Amino acid sequence: MTLRIxxxxxxxCGTIVGGNVLERNRTLKCPGLNCxxxxxxxxxxxxxxxxxxxxxxxxxxx
Ligand SMILES: [Zn+2]
Numbered sequence: 001m002t003l004r005i006x007x008x009x010x011x012x013c014g015t016i017v018g019g020n021v022l023e024r025n026r027t028l029k030c031p032g033l034n035c036x037x038x039x040x041x042x043x044x045x046x047x048x049x050x051x052x053x054x055x056x057x058x059x060x061x062x
Contacts, residue, residue: 003055006048012037019044023052 006019015032022028022041030037041049 004051006044006052008039008044010035010037010039019048019052020055023049 013032013035
């Protein structure tokens with residue numbers, strides 16, 4: 001099995017958010033400076049969400 005690192009790129013400031021962080025928190029205020037965008041897990045493509053959900057117990061990056 002190949003490990004994939006899923007990321008989500010903010011469409012306002014370009015900050016990269018880890019998909020696993022979104023999976024854990026479901027919603028996350030953008031960590032980008034002066035950016036008020038709120039990222040949501042459901043914004044990720046369906047296959048990415050499925051992958052992250054299946055990896056939750058064995059794999060995480062901070
Ligand atoms: Zn942002």
